[in-house]
Amino acid sequence: MQDFIFHNPVKIYFGKGQASHVAEEAAACEGPVLLVYGGGSIKRNGAYDDVIRALAAAGKQVVELAGVTPNPRLDKVLEGVALAKEHGVGLILAVGGGSAIDCAKFVALGAGIGSDEDLWHDYIESGRPAPEGLIPLGVVLTTAATGSEMGDSAVVTNTAIARKMGYTSFPLMPRFSVLDPSYLTTLGRDQTNYGFVDMFCHVCEQYLSLPSDDNLSDELAEAIMRHILRSWRACLADPSDYTARSNAMWDSTMALNRIISRGKETDWVTHGIEHGISAVHPEVAHGAGLAVVHPHWMKYVYRATPEATGRFARFACTVWGVDPTGRTEAEMAAEGIERYSDFLARMGCPRTLAEIGVPADDAHLDELAAHHDAMGGSYQHVGTAEA
Ligand code: NZQ
Numbered sequence: 001m002q003d004f005i006f007h008n009p010v011k012i013y014f015g016k017g018q019a020s021h022v023a024e025e026a027a028a029c030e031g032p033v034l035l036v037y038g039g040g041s042i043k044r045n046g047a048y049d050d051v052i053r054a055l056a057a058a059g060k061q062v063v064e065l066a067g068v069t070p071n072p073r074l075d076k077v078l079e080g081v082a083l084a085k086e087h088g089v090g091l092i093l094a095v096g097g098g099s100a101i102d103c104a105k106f107v108a109l110g111a112g113i114g115s116d117e118d119l120w121h122d123y124i125e126s127g128r129p130a131p132e133g134l135i136p137l138g139v140v141l142t143t144a145a146t147g148s149e150m151g152d153s154a155v156v157t158n159t160a161i162a163r164k165m166g167y168t169s170f171p172l173m174p175r176f177s178v179l180d181p182s183y184l185t186t187l188g189r190d191q192t193n194y195g196f197v198d199m200f201c202h203v204c205e206q207y208l209s210l211p212s213d214d215n216l217s218d219e220l221a222e223a224i225m226r227h228i229l230r231s232w233r234a235c236l237a238d239p240s241d242y243t244a245r246s247n248a249m250w251d252s253t254m255a256l257n258r259i260i261s262r263g264k265e266t267d268w269v270t271h272g273i274e275h276g277i278s279a280v281h282p283e284v285a286h287g288a289g290l291a292v293v294h295p296h297w298m299k300y301v302y303r304a305t306p307e308a309t310g311r312f313a314r315f316a317c318t319v320w321g322v323d324p325t326g327r328t329e330a331e332m333a334a335e336g337i338e339r340y341s342d343f344l345a346r347m348g349c350p351r352t353l354a355e356i357g358v359p360a361d362d363a364h365l366d367e368l369a370a371h372h373d374a375m376g377g378s379y380q381h382v383g384t385a386e387a
């Protein structure tokens with residue numbers, strides 16, 4: 001294994017009714033609470049009412065930043081920074097999916113940097129570490145997808161230049177996250193699919209990377225992937241199944257809370273390509289873009305780099321049940337990727353750019369490539385000439 005430091009301080013409240021704990025968490029912070037949320041789904045799944053009740057119990061004044069879009073935008077973040085400063089908020093509470101959470105993380109960062117500093121240029125673009133002592137962040141999660149609830153990453157789009165960029169720095173870690181699976185039952189089929197694609201992709205981007213040594217992280221990743229596939233089928237079969245939704249929620253958190261990347265190089269190129277697509281086409285959901293890119297990235301990489309073939313063969317056998325008898329590693333790898341691609345089709349996920357409304361002519365592909373997010377990894381040397 002590679003050397004590592006592991007430190008994940010996020011307190012998780014998991015289960016039905018756990019949003020009541022927002023009261024004690026908020027009471028421990030001085031000042032008003034900035035509530036960050038999207039277009040209103042939280043008013044239909046009960047999360048908004050639960051949070052408002054908890055904040056009232058804590059006697060908290062609430063300031064709202066509503067209308068965060070999927071693929072959140074920098075201008076919304078800056079609106080939140082202004083609100084946080086104006087009201088002297090003591091807790092930022094994101095209620096929603098990855099977009100609300102990431103917007104809230106950047107609001108905390110933007111409110112904590114110097115007045116002579118620029119959030120986009122000096123931090124997001126340069127990757128400079130965030131300062132300590134940001135306004136604490138809490139989360140009430142309503143999607144099973146990104147893992148942002150237990151991580152120090154956030155993603156934002158600067159629409160002025162059509163760039164969607166990820167940023168990772170430890171002070172962005174939430175202080176606590178409420179994971180109540182009952183909020184997931186209002187997710188439609190597409191959004192449920194996109195969340196599963198995202199979490200599955202996250203596991204792959206850690207698992208399929210080098211080194212290929214004997215590694216606990218890989219075995220944990222295999223268990224998570226098999227479990228994701230079971231939860232996925234169960235959630236689509238019965239969207240109101242609490243057990244299925246609760247499994248999905250913990251699957252997604254475990255897929256990206258840094259546990260399974262310990263000892264691994266990781267490879268986030270699929271995400272980097274998807275960020276290029278949704279930067280230019282903000283209407284494309286993150287998981288929809290990944291569903292199109294991911295199997296194609298796999299097909300390219302297992303052939304183009306000999307170090308990868310064995311990893312893809314193992315993925316085929318342990319996750320997709322491919323029988324290794326009489327097959328070469330390349331044949332196993334190809335069969336596993338084919339089964340993954342077929343599975344996505346059966347679940348109803350898009351698999352081509354045309355299906356997500358993105359033109360596939362050369363000029364447009366060049367434009368998407370120019371806007372991709374340079375997220376590297378094990379196989380980033382592969383295909384640069386063709387990028
Ligand atoms: O805006 P509202 O009305 O809340 O509706 C949302 C939105 O339209 C809706 N929704 C959320 N919870 C719902 C619900 N609808 C019904 N019932 C519920 N319980 O779903 C839509 C999508 O919400 P969004 O928050 O955008 O989804 P998701 O959680 O998939 O987040 C995607 C964003 O996270 C980023 C993505 O790039 C994208 O911007 N990511 C963040 C990561 C991180 N911070 O570590 C890692 C990921 O790889 C990802 O890149």
Ligand code: ZN
Nearest residue numbers: 146198271286
């Ligand atoms: Zn993702």
